[in-house]
Amino acid sequence: MKYKALSKLGLIRSTNQDRVLTVETNDAFLAMVCDGIGGGRAGDVASQMTIDYFKTAFEDKKEFKDDEDVISWFEATLNKVNQKIYKKGQSSAYLGMGTTSVSLVIVGNRAIGFNIGDSRLYDYRHHELNLLSHDQTYAYMMYMENEITKEEAENHPKRNVLLNAIGVNKKITFETIRVPDNWERLMLSSDGLHDYVDLEFIKDTFKYDIEKTADLLIELAYEAGGYDNISLVIVEGDKNES
Numbered sequence: 669m670k671y672k673a674l675s676k677l678g679l680i681r682s683t684n685q686d687r688v689l690t691v692e693t694n695d696a697f698l699a700m701v702c703d704g705i706g707g708g709r710a711g712d713v714a715s716q717m718t719i720d721y722f723k724t725a726f727e728d729k730k731e732f733k734d735d736e737d738v739i740s741w742f743e744a745t746l747n748k749v750n751q752k753i754y755k756k757g758q759s760s761a762y763l764g765m766g767t768t769s770v771s772l773v774i775v776g777n778r779a780i781g782f783n784i785g786d787s788r789l790y791d792y793r794h795h796e797l798n799l800l801s802h803d804q805t806y807a808y809m810m811y812m813e814n815e816i817t818k819e820e821a822e823n824h825p826k827r828n829v830l831l832n833a834i835g836v837n838k839k840i841t842f843e844t845i846r847v848p849d850n851w852e853r854l855m856l857s858s859d860g861l862h863d864y865v866d867l868e869f870i871k872d873t874f875k876y877d878i879e880k881t882a883d884l885l886i887e888l889a890y891e892a893g894g895y896d897n898i899s900l901v902i903v904e905g906d907k908n909e910s
Contacts, residue, residue: 669697669774669905672882678860679894685711685767686858686899687719691726696738697774698726699901701787701856702767705833706757710765714753714835718767721749732775739844742773742782746840753835766833770801770856772847777906779854781845785833788862789845790870792853797871800845804832828859853878854903860896861889878902 673688685704691697702718704711725745732738757765768785781789783801786808791798802808807824809831810816821827832841847854853874862870865888873884882902889898 669903669907669909670878671697671699671901671903672878673699673901674882674886675899676886676889676897678897679890681897683712684897685715686860686897687715687767688856688899688901689719689723690901691723693727693729695731695775696726696729697903697907698722698771699856699903700769700771701858701899701901702769702834703785703787703858703860703897703899704765704767705830705836706762706765710757710762711767713756713762714765714767717753717756718749718769718834721745721752722771732773735778735780735846738773738775738780742771742780743842746782746784746834746842750834750840751838754838757835764836766835768830768833768858772854772856772901772903774903774907776908777849779847779851779906781847781854783843783845784840785830786828787856787858789847790855790857791847791851792855792871792874793848793851795871795874797855797867797874799867800847802843803827804843805829806831828863852904856901857885858897858899860894860898861885861900864892864895865889878904 702715704715811821
């Protein structure tokens with residue numbers, strides 16, 4: 669298994685509130701992209717707290733028995749870190765802080781994704797790039813309720829209005845994504861990439877090795893204006909491969 673993680677400051681941003689994580693044990697692999705919200709230092713804190721807490725919890729987990737065990741572990745870990753961030757966010761210095769999160773756990777050749785917010789999970793197979801997650805935003809909800817078209821949702825003024833994020837509310841929900849088998853690559857990304865770079869351009873970079881693909885995607889985001897911070901993790905192969 670190979671993987672590459674990058675997080676770069678946007679061209680018009682003074683700080684990068686995104687965080688990325690890759691951690692591998694003998695049993696499993698965890699990747700995560702977080703995009704902090706709340707402004708100032710608050711977004712940094714929320715995304716970093718999430719990354720740190722999940723890293724420790726993953727390294728402490730001895731083994732995963734099956735998919736349901738992965739899901740139970742993720743839910744328990746998420747609930748704990750959500751409470752910690754929510755509590756810290758009640759103080760004036762961190763008021764309203766939170767973070768989106770898209771995650772991937774691979775055990776053997778099985779992959780399960782988890783989504784909170786509008787960061788995304790894609791899979792690449794047979795020369796096609798497929799979006800597996802669903803944005804938890806106001807515009808996407810309108811699309812799901814047939815109030816607007818998919819194209820209108822992608823350009824809607826409320827496309828970045830989040831309906832869900834870690835640390836914003838006492839209780840947290842998440843999307844579970846059972847990744848289809850036989851994937852070739854998987855990609856996690858923050859909206860600094862997929863909101864500004866056309867899917868066809870992203871897909872075209874996947875003909876290269878993952879190192880070059882990652883570098884090209886950052887370049888494409890900058891060429892598109894670099895209006896937001898850009899973070900991604902690309903994974904190739906499964907945990908059974910050396």
